[in-house]
Amino acid sequence: xxxxxxDFNNLKISFENKSDQELKKAIWLFKMMNNPSLVKxxxxxxxxxxxxxxxxxxxxxxxxxxxxxxxxxxxxxxxESINKLKKYHIQTVLDYGxxxxxxxxxxxxxxxxxxxxIDFASKQSSVPLISIKVTGLSRFELLEKVSANRVLSxxxxxxxxxxxxxxxxxxxxxxxxxxxxxxxxxxxWIQDAVDNLVNxxxxxxxxxxxxxxxxxxxxxxxxxxxxxxxxxxxxQNNYLLGAKLVRGAYMEKxxxxxxxxxxxxxxxxxxxxxxxxxxxxxxxxxxxxxxxAVCNATxxxxxxxxxxxxxxEKNIPLNHPHTLFCQxxxxxxxxxxxx
Numbered sequence: 155x156x157x158x159x160x161d162f163n164n165l166k167i168s169f170e171n172k173s174d175q176e177l178k179k180a181i182w183l184f185k186m187m188n189n190p191s192l193v194k195x196x197x198x199x200x201x202x203x204x205x206x207x208x209x210x211x212x213x214x215x216x217x218x219x220x221x222x223x224x225x226x227x228x229x230x231x232x233x234e235s236i237n238k239l240k241k242y243h244i245q246t247v248l249d250y251g252x253x254x255x256x257x258x259x260x261x262x263x264x265x266x267x268x269x270x271x272i273d274f275a276s277k278q279s280s281v282p283l284i285s286i287k288v289t290g291l292s293r294f295e296l297l298e299k300v301s302a303n304r305v306l307s308x309x310x311x312x313x314x315x316x317x318x319x320x321x322x323x324x325x326x327x328x329x330x331x332x333x334x335x336x337x338x339x340x341x342x343w344i345q346d347a348v349d350n351l352v353n354x355x356x357x358x359x360x361x362x363x364x365x366x367x368x369x370x371x372x373x374x375x376x377x378x379x380x381x382x383x384x385x386x387x388x389x390q391n392n393y394l395l396g397a398k399l400v401r402g403a404y405m406e407k408x409x410x411x412x413x414x415x416x417x418x419x420x421x422x423x424x425x426x427x428x429x430x431x432x433x434x435x436x437x438x439x440x441x442x443x444x445x446x447a448v449c450n451a452t453x454x455x456x457x458x459x460x461x462x463x464x465x466x467e468k469n470i471p472l473n474h475p476h477t478l479f480c481q482x483x484x485x486x487x488x489x490x491x492x493x
Contacts, residue, residue, distance in 0.1 A: 160462055162455050171242045229274040240280040247336065247480065248275055249285040256293065258316075264290040265320040269327055276331040283334040286324060288348045292317040297344035321351055322358070325366050329359045336398050336449070339369035342408060342420045349380075353387060360393040364447035364476070367396030372432040373405060373421050381435050385446060397439050398449040398480075401428055432457055440464050440477075447476040 162168065169177060186192055202208075229248070236246045248271045250264075268286050275281040288297065296313055299306065306314060321337075328335045337352050339345060352368040359365040368384065370377050381397060388395040405421055412419040422428045436457060439448035450461045458479060464470075465477060 159466055160459070162459065171238065229271065233278075236278055236280060245280045245282055246278070247283045247285050248281055250290075261291050261317075261320060265323060268324045272324070272327045272331055272333055275333055281333075283336055284328065285336040285338060286321075287338045287340070288317070288321065288351065289340055289344075291320040294344065297340070297347045300347035300350075301344050318351060318354070321355060325355045325359050329365045334365055334367060334396070336367045337369060339371045339400065339403070341404050341411075342374065343411070349384075353384070356388065356396060357391050357393045360388075360396060362394075364394045364396040367398045367447070367449060369398045369400055369451075370435060371400055371402040371404075372435055373402030373428045375420060375422055375431075378431060378434050378438070381438060385438075385442060389445060395446045396449075397435075397446055398451050399432060399435050399439070400451045401432055401454070429454070429456070433460060436461060437464075443470070443474070443476045447478070449478040449480050451478075451480040453481050 172180075186196075232246075232248070239246055250267045250271055268284065268290075271284045275284055293313070296310060296317070299310070300314060325335055335355075337348070337355075340348050349368065352366060355366045356368070370381055372378075374380075384397070385395050402421070408421050409419050411417075412421075422431060432452065432454070433456075436448065436450060437460075439446045440461065448461075450458060452458060461477065461479070465472065465474070470477065
């Protein structure tokens with residue numbers, strides 16, 4: 155079957171699953187979010203309102219930001235969004251938001267929620283993946299100490315072993331249910347622990363197909379070299395690399411920390427450098443599709459078009475299991491256009 159490049163300017167296709175009211179609301183919301191002062195002080199006010207249980211706060215949040223970007227507060231409440239996306243050939247990644255926990259009970263609860271997400275996803279034909287954060291399963295300070303290669307006490311060694319067991323339990327269940335797991339990236343000073351842990355999981359569960367994906371934040375100056383090193387490690391140990399590419403999530407925090415410690419910033423100098431890094435990583439993954447499954451996780455039309463164009467030029471099937479396109483809930487229309 156002949157394949158054609160998508161037309162991202164075809165708004166009839168891109169926004170077919172949106173009502174006029176939803177589109178008008180989206181425009182209004184993004185205009186508000188494009189105001190730095192409003193975002194800064196609005197976020198502070200919103201957090202204060204939630205912490206102090208100010209009346210109507212939850213309703214306001216649900217009718218604005220939450221409604222636009224989130225599918226539901228429970229798995230069951232997400233079914234309507236999942237089925238609506240499915241109607242337009244868009245699949246769903248379940249993301250249970252949990253990070254920064256501090257107690258064993260919290261970490262076990264989060265693990266169980268991830269396992270429940272897999273049970274739920276296994277019953278939904280259009281939910282092939284879940285997304286998890288290791289900071290929902292581990293103490294931040296422990297990840298920092300492991301990343302710094304500092305000697306762990308006996309108690310900390312036991313604690314770290316439990317973290318590994320939690321992550322392994324999630325990955326194993328996903329493997330058993332033929333689902334995938336995106337493991338999110340974290341701050342640079344805890345990322346090495348996460349990377350090493352994800353590599354262990356990939357070596358265990360990515361032998362014949364990709365179950366586990368690491369996340370590469372391409373606003374980092376070192377991520378292309380790390381991607382290549384991760385691929386070499388996978389080839390040496392006979393497993394497939396899962397690579398979810400994103401631009402990044404902690405830029406201000408990373409730069410502020412580097413400045414406070416008088417360290418070089420790990421972040422690219424500008425957006426153009428980050429775009430170049432992202433597309434370089436994307437091209438490398440595409441050139442090694444036989445051993446890398448890539449998730450093109452971006453809202454950037456140019457990067458999405460690049461992968462779509464390469465696939466058509468090389469006659470790669472648009473449903474190839476090693477090429478995924480992924481965006482946040484209300485901006486997933488681009489994936490529909492591509493597929």
